[in-house]
Amino acid sequence: MTSRRETLALAAELRAGFEEAGAVTVETPVLQPADILLDLYGEEIRARAYVTSDALRGEQMLRPDFTVPVVQMHMADGAEPARYTYSGEVFRRQEHDTDRANEYIQVGYEVFDRSDPAAADAEVFALIAKALSALDLRAATGDIGLLTAAVRGLETTEARKSALLRHIWRPRRFRGLLDRFSGRISVNRERAALVAGNTPPCDAPLTGRRTQQEIETRIAALRADAATAPISAEEVGLLDALLNVRETLPFALENLRDLAVDLPSVTDAVAGLEARAEALDKRGVDLSALPFETSFGRTSMEYYDGFVFGFYSARRPDLPAIASGGRYDALTRRLGAGAEIPAVGGVLRPGLMLELGGTS
Amino acid sequence: MTVRLGVPSKGRLMEKTFDWFAARGVTLSRSGSDREYAGMVEGIEGVSLVLLSAGEIPRELAAGRIHFGVTGTDLIQEKLPLWEHQVAPVRELGFGFADLVLAVPKAWVDVDTLDDLDAVAAAFRERHGMRLRIATKYHRLVREHLRHGGVADYALVDSQGATEGTVANETAEAIADITSSGETLRANHLKILSDGPVLRSQATLWRSRTANASDTDRRVIAGLLEKLET
Secondary structure: OOOHHHHHHHHHHHHHHHHHOOOEEOOOOOEEEHHHHHHHHOOOHHHHOOEEEEOOOEEEEEOOOOHHHHHHHHHHHOOOOEEEEEEEEEEOOOOOOOOOOOEEEEEEEEEEOOOOHHHHHHHHHHHHHHHOOOOOEEEEEEEHHHHHHHHHOOOOOHHHHHHHHHOOOOHHHHHHHHHHHOOOOOOOHHHHHHHHOOOOOOOOOOOOOOOHHHHHHHHHHHHHHHOOOOOOHHHHHHHHHHHOOEEEHHHHHHHHHHHHHHOHHHHHHHHHHHHHHHHHHHOOOOHHHOEEEOOOOOOOOOOOOOEEEEEEEOOOOOOOOOEEEEEOHHHHHHHOOOOOOOEEEEEEOHHHHHHOOOOO | OOEEEEEEOOHHHHHHHHHHHHOOOOEEEEOOOOOOOEEEEEOOOOEEEEEEOOOOHHHHHHHOOOOEEEEEHHHHHHHOOOHHHHEEEEEEOOOOOEEEEEEEEOOOOOOOOHHHHHHHHHHHHHHHOOOEEEEEOOHHHHHHHHHHOOOOOEEEEEOOOOHHHOOOOOOOOEEEEEEOOOHHHHHOOEEEOOOOOOEEEOEEEEEEOOOOOOHHHHHHHHHHHHHHOO
């Protein structure tokens, strides 16, 4: 077993490396106000974070990650551009797997920089890859922006697009909605009757806060949706082709460029990916050995909306990601009260690095 | 050491459990007055009766302080994470049937399924600036059910009793609670979502996987299980 002292020593070493790369060390409180995290993640966060409370401040959570408090701190009084590093415990409630740690040390590196997003993506990835170079790890990369761009470009209503966008991070639900919007599964009997106006009037009084007007609005929306043409099989096919891209980066790019001919909505996102590939190449990352997968990062319930990456041990598939990160521009918008800044970052788990028998 | 059997300490659940065991030649009874939570076992040697609140039986089983216990599937699954590792079902007792269901106002004619609930939750949040509240005491089960169903933008609010009243009182928009006949739901103008309950529950005899047993205890356990086979 790795001792806490060794883990902290490696964490300090990693952090010093990030300081050398230009980052300022920051600290964040362990106790975070619960409302902000609940607002971001929804009720699901309660299954992943420890919640506590007192009569004065109400509900608080033991920090499940550093990103949210670091973004808040930057949005409140950070100068631009900024690079931050930190290390410390994060706490993750575990309900299904007793082998997963509920408390561990994270070391992170976050970049807030408007000038060149592709270069910032490459900077974070390359620094973390370098810190892990002594370990034989498998990298995974993806880009959430491709899928969101493709959904935004679908030839269908805004209502359907926003329903799909809302569930980008829930692939099963996303698929269910897509099947319905494309007419592959039909609506149930109750819904068909309601849309046709064949539902008998309700004999019960309306209770609660949701108003009659809201019910009418939804019925109107259901009727409008029923009258909307299905998303074409061709478009669904293109979306599937996009989601199935899984190659080394140069081949993936070739594939995506071909796809963009029929799916012009992803053209900008593909160009962004190309710029990132160039920036990674400049940083000395071997692109021919770098996997790219459009679907990567969709199930992690995170706030990433562009580049995403992770590092895994092929030897120890039982371990979670040794390092992970990505771009979270939208998070800065949500926490920034009107302000926003492109941001990208990643975290390492020194405890797992030591367990795999390597240091930086 | 004796083999310890935990049984709900009051009400119909206790009476029906006593009847179920009596039909199999094991007579359980409360010793002394009605207020005293001590019990007696006749018909088999080496078994002692522990009268407990039904809600505490899962914890006692998991801790290994009782070898057997009678309680509902709902309470086992809500209170014990990885319950399969800690307890094993021995027999379903055929009473205490109850479903954990999600219910919404009956006047929500546009809501029948989890899919509808999710769409309504999104619209509700946009309109009211807060997430759609679901009152329940079964937080873990309900959260997992909603995750599986792909429902987002909801909040669970804790309700330890009179849960059906929370909608009319505007402390919740929907509820998740145990129901057997659905009568209370109807009286409160609520309806059950049509795509199945969160969980179907009934009174069940559980065996602890963690309780220590001496050789004598093991023989007693084998004898008890044999009696209960019928």
